[in-house]
Amino acid sequence: MTEEIHFPKPMPEYFDIILSENRNDDKNHLSNLVNDYVELAKHSLSQNEFIDIASAEKLAETSHFLISQFDNFTEEQKSFAVASIYYFVETDDDEHDFDSMFGFEDDIEVMNRILEKLELSEKKIEI
Numbered sequence: 001m002t003e004e005i006h007f008p009k010p011m012p013e014y015f016d017i018i019l020s021e022n023r024n025d026d027k028n029h030l031s032n033l034v035n036d037y038v039e040l041a042k043h044s045l046s047q048n049e050f051i052d053i054a055s056a057e058k059l060a061e062t063s064h065f066l067i068s069q070f071d072n073f074t075e076e077q078k079s080f081a082v083a084s085i086y087y088f089v090e091t092d093d094d095e096h097d098f099d100s101m102f103g104f105e106d107d108i109e110v111m112n113r114i115l116e117k118l119e120l121s122e123k124k125i126e127i
Helices: 013-020 027-044 053-068 075-089 105-117
Strands: none
Touching: 013 075, 027 053, 027 075, 053 075, 053 105, 075 105
16 A cells, blocks of 8 residues: 655645556556557647647656656556556546646646656656
């Protein structure tokens, strides 16, 4: 069981739900989810020209980096990384990713907080 983390601002409730679930952590599966999600975001541009594809691509790049580091993580660190990736690839989190130009900001905030927890602050994404 993972210990509770106290962030300056509470993590979104949905992140905590994902973290508590036993999600598939297979590297290939996660890489495919990330790639498919970026493609879905690009496809969704036809319905909303304001989707922030650049942020989606940065989140994908960071997700792939985290996946590449799984073998270096403890189980607890890996569970946080996996939860942050799932938070990114699910559209209907705290702020729906495809509804506005700010849809990926909550995903970036979650990812950045996990990067800090993993002592990988140099990989943080600028908003």
